[in-house]
Amino acid sequence: MATITKIEWTDHTCNLWHGCAKVHAGCDHCYANALSKRYGNDLWGIDRPRKLIKSAFSDLAKFQKDAAASNTIRRVFVGSMMDIFEKPMPLIDSSGNLLDITSDALRQQLFQNISNNLYPNLMFLLLTKRPSNIKKYIPEDWKQKPPVNVMFGTSPVDQSTAYNLINHLVQVNGKRFLSVEPQLDLISIMPWLKAKLIDWVIVGGESGPGRRPFNTNWGRVLRDECLHTNTPFFFKQVDKVLPIPADLMIRKFYH
DSSP, X not given: OBSSOSOTTOSEEEOSEEOBOOOSGGGTTOHHHHHHHHTTOOOBSXXXXXXXXXXXXXXXXXXXXXXXXXXXXXXXXXXXXXXXXXXXXXXXXXXXXXXXXXXXXXHHHHHHHHHTTSOTTEEEEEEESOGGGHHHHSXXXXXXXXXXXXXXXXXXXXXXXXXXXXXXXXXSOSEEEEEEXXXXXXXXXXXXXXXXXXXXXEEEOOOSTTOOOOOHHHHHHHHHHHHXXXXXXXXXXXXXXSOOOGGGOOBOOOO
């Protein structure tokens, strides 16, 4: 968990567990995998367990309390070290002991808490590279009437993943966003924007060791498409080394 995050488009991050499996080219240099290995954890891959994060729900309660005290809405990204819509996976504790529940139990607890309005001052950004799984795991009543404080998002990195992931995402009712990072090639999302199927677009290049180059004109294409469709656009970074060009220093949020 993190009470303060370096991710510019959110106020907090929430991880119910740590661990995931790579899905597409955007995962090749996964910072979460590298960070996990640095701390001696083996949690990545379809055959590895995920590690329970015990503080997740107590921290969410604190985020809610602080947001309510300041009469604000705080964004919570779920999750920076996991994929909330990954299939149910075995869980271990911090000592490596296998638990008798799977990751799905944690996911369903979060969804139940949201349904019970325990977090009215938190906007949950449920980001996934597996949008085809969203309807499998959300509560039945969310399929027709999702909570107002939930946004469903996915992460395309090139035109092929955009077609695939976005077409699955838009089958889900509710607020929707795209985190186009790391953007690896030119992408157009105008058909979905014109149809008002996407509510917020975040764009950024790759950072860290081995980062792949980002062409700022790719960002300008998405910026202009968002401008023409009155869609909030947030440019996160070129690569955390090169400065953001003045014309791309746009950081609008969905409200």
